[in-house]
Amino acid sequence: MPIAPASRRNRASSSSVYSLVSFHVFTDTERDTLYRVIDARRDMRHFLPDNKVDEVVLQRLLQAAHSAPSVGLMQPWRFIRVCNSDLRMSIAAIVDEERVLTSRALGERDAEFMRLKVEGLRECAELLAVVLAPDDGTVFGRRTMPEEMALCSATCAIQNLWLAARAENLGMGWVSLFDPARLAKLLNCPQGAKPIALLCLGPVAEFYPRPMLEQLNWRQGKPLTVMEDGWSA
Amino acid sequence: MPIAPASRRNRASSSSVYSLVSFHVFTDTERDTLYRVIDARRDMRHFLPDNKVDEVVLQRLLQAAHSAPSVGLMQPWRFIRVCNSDLRMSIAAIVDEERVLTSRALGERDAEFMRLKVEGLRECAELLAVVLAPDDGTVFGRRTMPEEMALCSATCAIQNLWLAARAENLGMGWVSLFDPARLAKLLNCPQGAKPIALLCLGPVAEFYPRPMLEQLNWRQGKPLTVMEDGWSA
Numbered sequence: 028m029p030i031a032p033a034s035r036r037n038r039a040s041s042s043s044v045y046s047l048v049s050f051h052v053f054t055d056t057e058r059d060t061l062y063r064v065i066d067a068r069r070d071m072r073h074f075l076p077d078n079k080v081d082e083v084v085l086q087r088l089l090q091a092a093h094s095a096p097s098v099g100l101m102q103p104w105r106f107i108r109v110c111n112s113d114l115r116m117s118i119a120a121i122v123d124e125e126r127v128l129t130s131r132a133l134g135e136r137d138a139e140f141m142r143l144k145v146e147g148l149r150e151c152a153e154l155l156a157v158v159l160a161p162d163d164g165t166v167f168g169r170r171t172m173p174e175e176m177a178l179c180s181a182t183c184a185i186q187n188l189w190l191a192a193r194a195e196n197l198g199m200g201w202v203s204l205f206d207p208a209r210l211a212k213l214l215n216c217p218q219g220a221k222p223i224a225l226l227c228l229g230p231v232a233e234f235y236p237r238p239m240l241e242q243l244n245w246r247q248g249k250p251l252t253v254m255e256d257g258w259s260a
Numbered sequence: 261m262p263i264a265p266a267s268r269r270n271r272a273s274s275s276s277v278y279s280l281v282s283f284h285v286f287t288d289t290e291r292d293t294l295y296r297v298i299d300a301r302r303d304m305r306h307f308l309p310d311n312k313v314d315e316v317v318l319q320r321l322l323q324a325a326h327s328a329p330s331v332g333l334m335q336p337w338r339f340i341r342v343c344n345s346d347l348r349m350s351i352a353a354i355v356d357e358e359r360v361l362t363s364r365a366l367g368e369r370d371a372e373f374m375r376l377k378v379e380g381l382r383e384c385a386e387l388l389a390v391v392l393a394p395d396d397g398t399v400f401g402r403r404t405m406p407e408e409m410a411l412c413s414a415t416c417a418i419q420n421l422w423l424a425a426r427a428e429n430l431g432m433g434w435v436s437l438f439d440p441a442r443l444a445k446l447l448n449c450p451q452g453a454k455p456i457a458l459l460c461l462g463p464v465a466e467f468y469p470r471p472m473l474e475q476l477n478w479r480q481g482k483p484l485t486v487m488e489d490g491w492s493a
Contacts (some may be wrong), residue, residue, distance in 0.1 A: 043463060052429055057293045061297050065327050094298050129401075168378075170358070170362045171439050172436060176436050181418070190298075214490050220491065223412065240332070240400075247380060252339065255341050256347050
């Protein structure tokens with residue numbers, strides 16, 4: 028189904044000839060909606076306990092993730108839904124241990140770090156682990172950066188899921204505070220598979236108006252840097 | 261600005277009390293718009309030559325990228341806009357070389373690969389290089405996976421840009437066919453900085469109805485895999 032170029036945008040919505048086309052041409056209002064989703068997305072650590080994510084919604088989110096681009100169409104992402112509450116608690120324990128190790132590695136900000144809520148594993152409605160599949164040997168687009176490009180592909184899927192969750196008015200947090208080898212063992216992953224994310228997902232009381240780390244004065248984001256024709260200091 | 265939970269969604273749009281809130285609560289229609297953008301996004305290699313991306317649009321796209329999450333708020337992405345046409349041609353030459361090396365590495369599918377259009381560097385309206393900044397020592401969220409989590413953060417920015425481009429009815433392609441060290445040198449990157457993407461951006465005649473690699477029978481995508489409580493074969 029070929030689509031009309033952007034210059035035909037206005038005709039697309041008014042002419043029935045373009046009815047199939049208009050699905051693929053976004054209006055200014057629709058574009059602004061996407062920007063609002065991008066702006067409002069947050070890395071959430073506070074969730075409403077005792078909640079659920081509707082099965083239909085969860086499937087929509089996962090399909091959105093699966094619609095991500097991937098290098099050479101390798102689709103290296105695998106999703107493990109954590110349903111068993113004992114397993115969830117074992118995963119949370121691994122994260123707790125890493126939280127302590129991180130605080131020690133931070134040095135003088137250790138106490139400040141330990142006061143932050145850095146994950147919502149026990150309260151969130153759904154917990155998903157994202158695992159990089161064992162390398163399938165794809166060469167296309169990743170001969171020079173094989174591990175990086177598989178990881179980038181899986182990350183595109185996670186970012187799709189994140190934005191989709193926000194548009195469903197659900198919070199999501201990406202927890203990376205874990206030893207990947209230990210988590211892989213707990214999840215019974217085969218040799219070569221590597222967990223990269225624990226995604227906490229579910230209803231929230233509110234979304235942080237700014238990134239939580241900014242709100243709590245852990246760190247402030249910097250302005251966008253765009254350089255021209257080469258790196259400049 | 262706290263927002264109302266999702267259960268108040270319907271009230272949010274009808275009551276002026278919630279006027280500040282409604283900005284942050286997405287309707288079903290808005291949610292569907294996001295899913296349409298996600299579905300319609302493609303990795304483009306065919307661009308309309310002799311075109312431009314409006315400066316205001318380009319800034320919106322880059323700001324959308326910069327609104328991405330990052331581990332420990334490290335924001336490791338840097339964007340280099342390629343304006344000089346000689347520089348663009350030098351970059352294209354590096355990609356051409358890698359294309360040949362990839363074809364050799366592919367073995368029996370080399371001729372088939374060489375018939376594919378795998379990048380649009382010379383035709384696209386704008387060319388952006390995305391570079392991972394030298395490691396700033398952030399420990400938060402990346403003690404166990406430092407390189408991976410910086411890369412994941414930069415990738416979230418790229419995926420935001422990709423979706424934003426699609427919502428602007430512009431095509432984008434992520435080219436990873438290059439030797440990162442050679443590209444880093446060409447872009448005058450400092451020690452420790454690593455190019456991860458060449459983003460071709462601009463108007464297109466049409467968007468592929470399916471991923472180009474599927475259309476041309478290079479490879480077919482597989483259905484979504486969701487496992488429960490652990491890896492299953």
